[in-house]
Amino acid sequence: MSVNKVILVGNVGKDPEVKYLDNGVAVCNFSLATSETYNNKNGEKVTQTEWHNIVFWRKLAEIAETYVKKGMQIYVEGQLRTRNWEDKDGVKRYTTEIFGTSMQMLGRKADNNSEPQTNPEVAQHTVADSTEAEETDDLPF
Amino acid sequence: MSVNKVILVGNVGKDPEVKYLDNGVAVCNFSLATSETYNNKNGEKVTQTEWHNIVFWRKLAEIAETYVKKGMQIYVEGQLRTRNWEDKDGVKRYTTEIFGTSMQMLGRKADNNSEPQTNPEVAQHTVADSTEAEETDDLPF
Amino acid sequence: MSVNKVILVGNVGKDPEVKYLDNGVAVCNFSLATSETYNNKNGEKVTQTEWHNIVFWRKLAEIAETYVKKGMQIYVEGQLRTRNWEDKDGVKRYTTEIFGTSMQMLGRKADNNSEPQTNPEVAQHTVADSTEAEETDDLPF
């Protein structure tokens, strides 16, 4: 009975960091900047940047490890998740992350990769963190 | 390299129609109304209603067949698809549909079902038209 | 060059708290719960709830003050904003909020208000935190 959806288009702050759990599952973290520019009451242009903590798991994490680079403009769809943890003084702290479920690299191919792409399928289409029911070809849609 | 996403909250116009293909796959069609009210230049309140053709396949179609009823307020997420077909005069015609990928029944339980719900899990949570990678319990998220 | 969008459908955790700035501007805060249920690896049903900090300003805040109540199911559209502040030990802390730009009360009227509505126009249509260019009636759309 609920919807928890985030849609972002922004620029990657740093090359993603990927680590692998003991069971081989990949987890990828990086931050994504979205910016808004407006004129303040003095007529000066002000840019306000938001930094979003993105987390990808499994296949999305592996793809991000290979293809996502600092500075790229990407589309991310995901869910909000607020984790809590204890800081060094034992105080409960909260961090809000975007648990990514889908990702797109935007702009032209030449933008995103200086080298020729060896796996264009992966790089150029939406990648979703799920085993989507593959549409079979014999259905009329 | 693209995103095609529709998000609707509206009211179901009629009980969904479901048919089953020879291979047992369910297909469900119904229309969903979204309305906007505004004041025109004469200060009169005007309501403008849009009717959306919704199509669900497989499990989503089966769930809609069982639980979705005329008048219900639901959330639908999906993609735009424009089909073409020939009318009786052989003229090519186009129909735009929302290929639903996720659905929610909104409002309280009592709103949506006069009878007690025998399968609350199905009725009260998001249902997606995909075999989502079930989150396993041994992962720290 | 960026998009920062959040779409939530959830239940209001408490009656909204509204305060008015010296210039008369209303600010409204409340938390909104979204829940997901899944089966863990032992086959047990587990519900995971996320709490979102919602902030409304101006007209949206005033409408929320009047109509939004604990328990209601609402739709919220907005942007992610992470504020930083100093805790009592002078440590920089971060809080992520949803700066709401649009809101809808869902479900039937009877769900959302025990008393008769004195201002149904306000309560029953989308309210956006902007002075939208009102569509004039003489345009063909």
Next chain:
Amino acid sequence: MSVNKVILVGNVGKDPEVKYLDNGVAVCNFSLATSETYNNKNGEKVTQTEWHNIVFWRKLAEIAETYVKKGMQIYVEGQLRTRNWEDKDGVKRYTTEIFGTSMQMLGRKADNNSEPQTNPEVAQHTVADSTEAEETDDLPF
């Protein structure tokens, strides 16, 4: 009590066509392609392209006229609207359009404009079809 939202990232099919009504209001039409690639049951890669009819009004139309070009990758947010009209045989026909409310040009500047941009503010930030309440600088958000 409803939500009617479309979010697209795709490529512009042709340079937008803009016309001006007698009252000076600009209306802009163009089509936007979104594509999906999947493997069919024979393991062949199939690309399915959807064409969306986009309509912009007023300022968005004027900006599109100046900056949006065939081939560009853009983000469009809007609403679904189905118009009906009579074809030459007097038959009622339907056309579904996306009434755009917000637009972004994606990718690097060099992607989208071969010439230097004379109005970077307009071209590089989100443009919404509304007179948004300008955030004033004296509010703490």
Next chain:
DNA sequence: TTTT
């Protein structure tokens, strides 16, 4: 820490 990004981008324009």
Next chain:
DNA sequence: TTTT
């Protein structure tokens, strides 16, 4: 054809 819905809903308020």
